[in-house]
Amino acid sequence: MFEIINKKILNPTVTMMDVYAPDIAKKAQPGQFIILRAAPDGERIPLTVAGYDREKGTVKIIFQIVGASTFILNQLNEGDCISDFAGPLGVPTKTDGLKKVCVVGGGVGCAIALPVAQKLYDSGCEVHSIVGFRTKDLVILENEFKACSKKLYIMTDDGSYGEKGVVTSPLKSLLDSGEKYDEVIAIGPLVMMKFVTLTTKPYNIKTTVSMNPIMIDGTGMCGGCRLTVGGKTKFACVDGPDFDGFEVDFDEAIKKGSMYSREQKHAYDNACNLFKKEAD
Amino acid sequence: MPDMSVKRNAMPLLNIEKRKTTYEEVALGYSEQDALSEASRCLNCKNMPCVKGCPVNIRIPDFISEIKNKNYEKAYDIIADASLLPAVCARVCPQESQCESKCVRSIKSESVAIGRLERFVSDLHIKNAESPSPAPSNGHKVAVIGSGPSGLTCAGALAKKGYKVTVFEALHTAGGVLVYGIPEFRLPKEIVNKEIDNLKKMGVEIRTNVIIGKTFTIDELMSEHGYEAVYVASGAGLPNFMNIEGENLNGVYSANEFLTRINLMKAYMPESSTPIMRPNKTVVVGGGNVAMDAARCAKRLGSEVYVVYRRTEKELPARREEAEHAVEEGIIFNYLTSPVKITSNENGYVNGVVCQKMELSQPDESGRARPVPIEGSEFTIEADCVIMAIGTSPNPLIRSTTPGLETNKKGGIITDERTATSKDGVFAGGDAVTGSATVILAMGAGKEAAYAIDKYIAEKQGE
Known part of the structure; x- marks a missing residue:
C-alpha cells in the first residue's frame, strides 16, 4: 500500500499528491509515468510523474478529475493509502546537451512540463516557458515555473489572467523575433500539441510532445496505447511517452482518445451518485 | 479387465444458453463414477507411451491405477511430483496433441481422457487437502521475474528445497496469463488463487507492482x-x-x-469501472x-462473432475442445481467410x-502448408470490433536493461538446454525464451530452471 503523505487542491478540478513509494522515487525521471489503482478493483490510471523527492521517498502526482477513477482517487486524503502504484514507466525526457529550450504546457499538462523545465534549468539550460489555461481559477504552478524560467508567458482563453489567447501566439512571436531554440517541448491537450507542432514546423525546430493515451498495463502488454508515428505503429508506454511532434498522427490520436467517452460518462455519473449517497 | 468401450466418458458441460451470457466454467468436471469408468479404459501399458507425450513426464498410468483403486490423494501425489499446477494444466493443456495423442487406445478408438482424469484428481485435492507449510530454510535467496505458470513453477520447486524466493510481478495481481489472459469460463480464478496461496504458505514472497527493468534492474x-x-x-x-x-x-x-x-x-x-x-x-x-478465448468473451458480451483464420480447420492451432466449444456457442469460422x-x-x-x-500451397519453414492469397477474392465482413x-x-x-543478456533476433532470451543465459546467475524460460507457446512448456522450463539454479548455487558454495 502506498500512503498519501501530502495532498493539496491546486484548483477545483486539479489535485496534487505526494505518495510514499521509495523504490519509484529513487528511479523516477521527468517524462516518465506511474500507473495506479486508487482502490482494489479500480481502473489502472497512468499519470506522468510531476516530481519526486528521493530522500523522503515520495513521488508527486498531479491529476485532473475527469472520470470515475480520478474522482475516486480524489476522495482519498493524507494518511490514506493508494492500493497499487507501479513504475517508473516509459522513457525519460531527453534533456542532455540542450542549451535553450521553450517549454509549452497546457492545463494539467503543466504539471508534467514543470519537472522537465526544472531539470533543464538545473542543468544550466535557458528555459522559456509558455503555460496556458482556460481561465484564472485553473492556473497552477505559476511560482514554480517562474523560478526556473528566464521568460514566462501565462495565457488564458478568456483573458481573466495573464494574456488572452492560446499558447501558440507567444510561441510564434518568440520564433518571429529570432529566438533560436534547440528544442520546443510541448505537453498538454492533443489539440494544443498539434498546433504547437504546426507553429514550429516552418522554423524547423525540433519539437517533442508527450503523448498520454488510454493504456492498461503500461509495460507494452496490451497495445491499447498505440499511435502512428512516422507512419509506423508505436506503443506510447514503452516507446514513449515522448515523440517527435512532427511525426505523430494527431488526428488519429484525437479520435482514439474519445473511444470510451460514452462509457466514461456513464461510469463518472455512477461514481458521483455513489458518493452523493454516502454523503446523504 | 480394462473397459474396451470405444468412446471416452463425455465431459459434463454447462447448458449452452447459459454459456452465451455467463462466465461460469463451461466444462464441469467428471463425477467419481465418470472418473472410475474412464480410468478403467486405461490399459496400463508397460512402455507408457503417454508419458513421453507429456512435457513434464507425469507418470500417467501410475496415477490412473491409483484412481482405479480409489486412492485419489495418492494419484494426486504422483501428478504433483511432476507438475506444480495440476488443476491448471488439466484445464489448459492441449492433451490431444500431447499425452493423449500417444495413447495406445487412440489407434482403434478414442484415447483415454487423461486430462479429464487429471482434473478430477486435482479438483478433489484442492477441495480436501491441507495447506502446505514452508520447508526448512537453506539461507539462499532467489528472485523470480513474472508470476505466470513458469515463474510460479520455478518458485514452488525452489521453495520446496528451502530457498527464500521472491516473485516480482509487474501487474497488481499475480498469475500472469492465467489471470489476465485465460478467461474465467475456461480456468476459474479461484483455482489460480488457491495455487498462489499455497505458494505463499510455502514461504514464497510475491511482490506485485514491481516492474523489473524499471523499478529494479536484474543487476540491482x-x-x-x-x-x-x-x-x-x-x-x-x-x-x-x-x-x-x-x-x-x-x-481494434x-x-x-x-x-x-x-x-x-x-x-x-456490471459493477466494474473498466x-x-x-x-x-x-x-x-x-x-x-x-x-478462441477472445471470440468466446466477445460472444458473452452479446456480440455476433466471426473467427477468420488463414489456413483450414485441420491446421487450427487451438486446443480442439476450445474450438468445439466455440462452435457450440454459435461462433462462425471463416477458414482460408485473411484480412487485408x-x-x-x-x-x-x-x-x-x-x-x-x-x-x-507448399509447406513453409514451420512445416505447415503456406497460405497464399487468391487474387480478386476480396470481400467485406461488416463489424464494429476487430x-x-x-x-x-x-x-x-x-533485455534492454540487462547488459550481458543475449537475445535472438525475435527478442527471445538465448539459453542453453538447462535454462542458463549468457549472464552468470541469470536463468530464463517460458515464453520469454520461446515466444508464445503453452502453459505446460512454460511450466516445464520453470521446473528445469529450479533444478539448474539449485545446482548453480550448490556449485558456487563449493568453490
Whole structure:
C-alpha cells in the first residue's frame, strides 16, 4: 500500500499528491509515468510523474478529475493509502546537451512540463516557458515555473489572467523575433500539441510532445496505447511517452482518445451518485 | 479387465444458453463414477507411451491405477511430483496433441481422457487437502521475474528445497496469463488463487507492482538486494499486429488488451469501472487458444462473432475442445481467410474488415502448408470490433536493461538446454525464451530452471 503523505487542491478540478513509494522515487525521471489503482478493483490510471523527492521517498502526482477513477482517487486524503502504484514507466525526457529550450504546457499538462523545465534549468539550460489555461481559477504552478524560467508567458482563453489567447501566439512571436531554440517541448491537450507542432514546423525546430493515451498495463502488454508515428505503429508506454511532434498522427490520436467517452460518462455519473449517497 | 468401450466418458458441460451470457466454467468436471469408468479404459501399458507425450513426464498410468483403486490423494501425489499446477494444466493443456495423442487406445478408438482424469484428481485435492507449510530454510535467496505458470513453477520447486524466493510481478495481481489472459469460463480464478496461496504458505514472497527493468534492474537485484540467482519468466507480453491499414482505428483491440480488460480488470462484471466496448459484430483474427478465448468473451458480451483464420480447420492451432466449444456457442469460422484492410466510419470507428480468400500451397519453414492469397477474392465482413489474436513477442523491458543478456533476433532470451543465459546467475524460460507457446512448456522450463539454479548455487558454495 502506498500512503498519501501530502495532498493539496491546486484548483477545483486539479489535485496534487505526494505518495510514499521509495523504490519509484529513487528511479523516477521527468517524462516518465506511474500507473495506479486508487482502490482494489479500480481502473489502472497512468499519470506522468510531476516530481519526486528521493530522500523522503515520495513521488508527486498531479491529476485532473475527469472520470470515475480520478474522482475516486480524489476522495482519498493524507494518511490514506493508494492500493497499487507501479513504475517508473516509459522513457525519460531527453534533456542532455540542450542549451535553450521553450517549454509549452497546457492545463494539467503543466504539471508534467514543470519537472522537465526544472531539470533543464538545473542543468544550466535557458528555459522559456509558455503555460496556458482556460481561465484564472485553473492556473497552477505559476511560482514554480517562474523560478526556473528566464521568460514566462501565462495565457488564458478568456483573458481573466495573464494574456488572452492560446499558447501558440507567444510561441510564434518568440520564433518571429529570432529566438533560436534547440528544442520546443510541448505537453498538454492533443489539440494544443498539434498546433504547437504546426507553429514550429516552418522554423524547423525540433519539437517533442508527450503523448498520454488510454493504456492498461503500461509495460507494452496490451497495445491499447498505440499511435502512428512516422507512419509506423508505436506503443506510447514503452516507446514513449515522448515523440517527435512532427511525426505523430494527431488526428488519429484525437479520435482514439474519445473511444470510451460514452462509457466514461456513464461510469463518472455512477461514481458521483455513489458518493452523493454516502454523503446523504 | 480394462473397459474396451470405444468412446471416452463425455465431459459434463454447462447448458449452452447459459454459456452465451455467463462466465461460469463451461466444462464441469467428471463425477467419481465418470472418473472410475474412464480410468478403467486405461490399459496400463508397460512402455507408457503417454508419458513421453507429456512435457513434464507425469507418470500417467501410475496415477490412473491409483484412481482405479480409489486412492485419489495418492494419484494426486504422483501428478504433483511432476507438475506444480495440476488443476491448471488439466484445464489448459492441449492433451490431444500431447499425452493423449500417444495413447495406445487412440489407434482403434478414442484415447483415454487423461486430462479429464487429471482434473478430477486435482479438483478433489484442492477441495480436501491441507495447506502446505514452508520447508526448512537453506539461507539462499532467489528472485523470480513474472508470476505466470513458469515463474510460479520455478518458485514452488525452489521453495520446496528451502530457498527464500521472491516473485516480482509487474501487474497488481499475480498469475500472469492465467489471470489476465485465460478467461474465467475456461480456468476459474479461484483455482489460480488457491495455487498462489499455497505458494505463499510455502514461504514464497510475491511482490506485485514491481516492474523489473524499471523499478529494479536484474543487476540491482543481484548486487543490492542479495539475490544469488534470477529466473526470468517474463513471458511474451508484446502483442503482434498485422501492419495492415486501419489497425489503429477505434474498435481494434489486441487480444491481450481485450482479454485483460475482461479478465484482469473484470469488465464483464456490471459493477466494474473498466470500460469495454459492447460490440454488435466482432471479427477475431487468428486460430489459436487466445483467438478462441477472445471470440468466446466477445460472444458473452452479446456480440455476433466471426473467427477468420488463414489456413483450414485441420491446421487450427487451438486446443480442439476450445474450438468445439466455440462452435457450440454459435461462433462462425471463416477458414482460408485473411484480412487485408480495416475500414471505418467518419468518426474513426471500425465498420468492416476487408478480407481475401487464401489457398494452401507448399509447406513453409514451420512445416505447415503456406497460405497464399487468391487474387480478386476480396470481400467485406461488416463489424464494429476487430480483435487481433496473431501471437505475441517477448517484452523488451528486461533485455534492454540487462547488459550481458543475449537475445535472438525475435527478442527471445538465448539459453542453453538447462535454462542458463549468457549472464552468470541469470536463468530464463517460458515464453520469454520461446515466444508464445503453452502453459505446460512454460511450466516445464520453470521446473528445469529450479533444478539448474539449485545446482548453480550448490556449485558456487563449493568453490
